[in-house]
Amino acid sequence: MTIVTLTTDFGLIDPFVGIMKGVIASRAPAARIVDVTHGIPPQDVLAGALALRHAAPYFPAGTIHVAVVDPGVGTARRPLCVETATGVFVGPDNGVLSLAAPADAIRRIVALTEEQFFLEPRSRTFHGRDVFAPVAAALATGTPPGALGADVAEMIRIAPPLPVVETGRIRGEVIYVDGFGNLVTNVDEPTLARGGRGSVVVRGTRMQGVQESYAAVARGEPLAVVNSWGLVEIAVRDGSAAKKLAAGVGEPVMIEAE
């Protein structure tokens, strides 16, 4: 049984996600549909790419991952199908697939030009329904990627900003804020090992070291941990760091060796 995952910025207020599931269930009745998330902030392609990067590895090989964060819907931006060793990724060519499908893992990139796999008529505003869901259904029922269009050499790549390692400190920044208000930074464990982990400073608040778990500090106090994505995260025990520190995406985070 093939799994089709969905990652979008459609939210769950409207029936858009349900409609995509209807299309997939109609055309690929045996496919199993799993939501990764539909809570990506509207048009935030990087947030969608990060969510997919951190979710895809936990699904079985061969899973079809559909990601629709698509501010360019209706323009000439290409719809893509990207095959890697671990899965198949379907979505617009705007970078949303690029973190989950790194360059060295790619087997082929196909521009989706074979319109007989799309819904007819095709809207200019909802390719989740009209292009990406039916293409995922085609893949789930055994259509090879190569039948969906022409191979292309490249896709648009995006990435969060890189941290800067200096003598005695690492200058990072917040790249994602989760629903608990945890501030996820761009500093991963290997980078942390190259710099120090003596203290972490965000908006003038200095935290002692990088802790092992949220419980290292008292309730309501801020701390730094390495989170489940392998990234340094600023949290407040039983609280919201985003609120307490009044910080969001882009906020500088300084990690000092001592």
Added chain:
Amino acid sequence: MTIVTLTTDFGLIDPFVGIMKGVIASRAPAARIVDVTHGIPPQDVLAGALALRHAAPYFPAGTIHVAVVDPGVGTARRPLCVETATGVFVGPDNGVLSLAAPADAIRRIVALTEEQFFLEPRSRTFHGRDVFAPVAAALATGTPPGALGADVAEMIRIAPPLPVVETGRIRGEVIYVDGFGNLVTNVDEPTLARGGRGSVVVRGTRMQGVQESYAAVARGEPLAVVNSWGLVEIAVRDGSAAKKLAAGVGEPVMIEAE
């Protein structure tokens, strides 16, 4: 495998939807449950009816669609099962089923009176759990609609207001606001073809024509498009028209021929 879809105003904060799924999974283990949406504004029967109208056609024939937006729960309002050529609709007789099951498509309307299909005891406040979920499970396991109660001739029908076509212009209004803040109007494509598409005016903001896609204007600018439901929609590229124009359901929308 039969599909059971769910459309409610229960939200996803509470376990109500999960409880309905437990009832269906207990009584119809082979049925596949798909959420259309649980984000209908509380007690907004028309919004529920619109969501179901635009989602149901994308599901396979024979799908059982359960819709529970039910401000009259516990009163004498009838629970219904409505069979059409394409599916079976289950919900209260308050209009929530009426847009997805238009009069000319109806095969039979059954008032759900056979209480042996309900849960026992039956609450007065949660017929999603006690009436509609078990009836959907009965249908999914092969119970014919006629066994669930008595045929009735009519059901309550609701509809969004109709646009008015005048010489040189169409007077419409906003009937739905989606999660992106797009303002969906009651003007469909055939109506648009009868009037003009020269410019669209909402709350004093005039937009040039009806565009092909969101990308026809610069970021942050408003525009009109025909959306994926075939309706004229006021949007803001990469933004929220509801916020920028401070408009919601009921807001007049004037479409002028020139």
Added chain:
Amino acid sequence: MTIVTLTTDFGLIDPFVGIMKGVIASRAPAARIVDVTHGIPPQDVLAGALALRHAAPYFPAGTIHVAVVDPGVGTARRPLCVETATGVFVGPDNGVLSLAAPADAIRRIVALTEEQFFLEPRSRTFHGRDVFAPVAAALATGTPPGALGADVAEMIRIAPPLPVVETGRIRGEVIYVDGFGNLVTNVDEPTLARGGRGSVVVRGTRMQGVQESYAAVARGEPLAVVNSWGLVEIAVRDGSAAKKLAAGVGEPVMIEAE
């Protein structure tokens, strides 16, 4: 087909729930995953325990219920598997399982110490992914609870405050506020039968009796009903009691005999 239910405070904005589903689908492909809710307020263990108590009875016997409201993640708090006559409950030992698995229904309590069932490496911040999801998958594929660790005699139990029955009145309080703004109290039907049901007073607002359904009063008016959980609930017809009465969890509710 075994059902695995999920009850968490992870919300649906982030991919955390999707990641848990990926882990379960990878390790137990035949298991069916059903969301109870992911809208538990962050770290609100009692709210999670109440949701699970009222949802679990509607699932088939043998269902595996995973509940992750886990402010102590990464500390020495034990992960548990609790078997009852009706299901298997998996989650942290902080009380979140204790209302759904009452003491007199418990067959065995197992502390999850067999780390070969966990994901490797194991984070200190996301045991939903690294401990509870893979353990649920192990159970769903037939691993007996006893293989997952050592039997223990007790688990942490929590409970909402008990109402006080006095001559002529019951002193209760609000223990849960649902998404409609209904104020759910700790007064159940047997307690109500011991006291009176003449009038209900919340924050100076007196309501006549305990009604049969929301429709007993005019729109916008407050009332008391026995809700679908068998508990006295303060509601506002077609509105929000939480807003109208400016009340939340902990608010005293007085039920007077006359």
